[in-house]
Amino acid sequence: DAGITQSPRYKITETGRQVTLMCHQTWSHSYMFWYRQDLGHGLRLIYYSAAADITDKGEVPDGYVVSRSKTENFPLTLESATRSQTSVYFCASSGETASGETQYFGPGTRLLVL
């Protein structure tokens, strides 16, 4: 299906475990983003990517790792999950459209770290 998808949609894990959240888009958008959303903080940018093999830190990158070997995929890894990483994670993409900077968001992944 066209669009942007995230998996898993829900995840429960334990402190110290490694977790990878997947993001896939079918538009061939150049830019992809990872946000976390917490009550009282709004959307906070974790990492973004301008193209395959180009990534950069956002506002809250500590504890997270990203990669982008293919344009369509942008996985986010929590190397050693902590309770403070319990959150809703949104992936987004943007690219060359009439409103080129518009962000298209995936459905989100709800992560609970016990």
Next chain:
Amino acid sequence: QKEVEQNSGPLSVPEGAIASLNCTYSDRGSQSFFWYRQYSGKSPELIMFIYSNGDKEDGRFTAQLNKASQYVSLLIRDSQPSDSATYLCAVNLGSYIPTFGRGTSLIVHP
């Protein structure tokens, strides 16, 4: 540091009224402005974008931009209960990296 400020609300309006949502931004170099709507438990979705000073209308929605005063607003005419959501303002500096406000919660009551 780039900042985008929104009143967290909630803003409560009766059905059929005009809802006015406001957003101020700190960086005078900001070039493009976006309003997203987010229903509870869902992801944000674009409502409108605006680049030039003045008003831009799309159905019941009007975005207003005043670069001199550094604010952008969203008016929702004939508000419906289905408009109840959180509205996020986003501002770009001409790059593809937006700065989001924390959002304003809107409640439209019958």
